[in-house]
Amino acid sequence: MTTSFSSLPIVDLSVLSSINPSPDTLKALSEELHNVFATTGFAYLVNAPLTFSHDEVFGLASEFFQMEMDEKMKLAKKTFARSNKNTYRGYFPPQPGQMDNLKEGFEVGPPVSPRPSPFGKQQKFDLAEPNVWPQTKDPSFTPARSRISQLHNELQSLSSMLLSLLAISLHKPADYFSSYLIDSLSTLRLLHYPPQPSTTTSSSNDDEVKLCCTPHTDSGILTLLHQDPTGGLEVLNAENNWVPAPYVPGSIVVNIGDLMAEVSGGRFVATMHRVRTNSGGEERAGGEERAGGRGRADGMGRFSVPFFFEPGEGCVVRSVDGGEGIVYGEHIRKKMGTWVEYLHEVEVEGRGMDGSVGKAGIAVEAF
Numbered sequence: 001m002t003t004s005f006s007s008l009p010i011v012d013l014s015v016l017s018s019i020n021p022s023p024d025t026l027k028a029l030s031e032e033l034h035n036v037f038a039t040t041g042f043a044y045l046v047n048a049p050l051t052f053s054h055d056e057v058f059g060l061a062s063e064f065f066q067m068e069m070d071e072k073m074k075l076a077k078k079t080f081a082r083s084n085k086n087t088y089r090g091y092f093p094p095q096p097g098q099m100d101n102l103k104e105g106f107e108v109g110p111p112v113s114p115r116p117s118p119f120g121k122q123q124k125f126d127l128a129e130p131n132v133w134p135q136t137k138d139p140s141f142t143p144a145r146s147r148i149s150q151l152h153n154e155l156q157s158l159s160s161m162l163l164s165l166l167a168i169s170l171h172k173p174a175d176y177f178s179s180y181l182i183d184s185l186s187t188l189r190l191l192h193y194p195p196q197p198s199t200t201t202s203s204s205n206d207d208e209v210k211l212c213c214t215p216h217t218d219s220g221i222l223t224l225l226h227q228d229p230t231g232g233l234e235v236l237n238a239e240n241n242w243v244p245a246p247y248v249p250g251s252i253v254v255n256i257g258d259l260m261a262e263v264s265g266g267r268f269v270a271t272m273h274r275v276r277t278n279s280g281g282e283e284r285a286g287g288e289e290r291a292g293g294r295g296r297a298d299g300m301g302r303f304s305v306p307f308f309f310e311p312g313e314g315c316v317v318r319s320v321d322g323g324e325g326i327v328y329g330e331h332i333r334k335k336m337g338t339w340v341e342y343l344h345e346v347e348v349e350g351r352g353m354d355g356s357v358g359k360a361g362i363a364v365e366a367f
């Protein structure tokens with residue numbers, strides 16, 4: 001159960017960068033994480049072992065989203081561009097019918113593609129498919145591609161360290177979750193919330209709060225989120241109050257997904273969260289440095305980069321208390337198919353490859 005917290009705790013990960021951390025310090029960190037995930041389900045991580053500054057992370061996102069729409073649509077998932085082959089990785093465009101969920105995204109899987117699963121190719125969504133990348137005439141995206149892959153690798157390693165700490169905190173061996181790493185499908189999602197006109201209000205909210213991401217829990221194991229200084233992320237506490245999770249310089253927000261809550265035997269909580277639209281003056285409130293230095297201009301909206309740690313498609317995930325377990329590929333496909341938070345079935349106005357605007361079909365956004 002989540003608690004009546006009024007702010008998110010900050011967890012210092014410096015110890016993970018030391019050459020030979022003592023078992024006692026690691027145990028203390030694992031207990032701290034356990035406590036956080038058992039209460040808020042959310043925390044800020046500081047001094048994480050990553051080589052990326054926020055400027056660089058949001059610079060990569062802004063570089064991608066500044067591409068022309070027809071370039072981005074070449075990378076669109078099949079759902080949005082019928083002639084494309086990619087079903088799970090790639091671009092999804094903003095959906096005009098979804099004003100309280102208005103975002104575009106670019107999803108990248110592991111730099112080395114997971115082995116195709118026996119049931120993968122026959123399905124509508126090929127979870128193990130390779131990444132797609134911009135093929136711009138201008139080769140300037142090439143360095144960004146390699147940095148995005150590097151960011152994926154580093155967040156995957158960090159997830160693996162956190163899983164070891166959580167295993168210890170659950171009184172299991174440190175390598176207890178190592179099977180989750182085999183053919184892991186983790187997704188790095190670059191997100192852009194375009195600026196919204198100030199008249200837009202959310203129909204899903206009684207108090208007419210403007211949202212750009214509707215309330216949801218994450219479906220998987222662990223999410224590591226880079227959010228830019230725009231602000232707007234909010235987390236629901238036990239009293240049903242939305243607690244702001246403003247930008248904390250240099251931090252990564254971590255939260256538990258539904259599946260990890262189950263794996264922990266209900267000890268950890270997958271907390272509901274949403275993103276509120278900040279318009280106009282509020283937008284720059286959180287940060288003295290406006291992240292995303294390279295080519296960022298004010299009024300571009302919000303950027304965030306969640307990383308969803310995912311096991312392999314065939315990985316059997318079960319509670320630490322025992323029980324039958326579920327095959328990860330089945331879990332994720334079920335979520336994609338039935339959970340309203342992760343399935344936006346709408347007829348979207350899509351821009352064709354020739355630039356024409358027309359019906360692009362059913363839009364399904366996974367997670």
Ligand SMILES: O=C(O)CCC(=O)C(=O)O
Pocket residue numbers: 191213218225227233273275304305306
């Ligand atoms: O953009 C954000 O800050 C949060 C995004 C999020 O919650 C998600 O993509 O699951």
Ligand SMILES: [Fe+2]
Pocket residue numbers: 216217218273
């Ligand atoms: Fe989320």
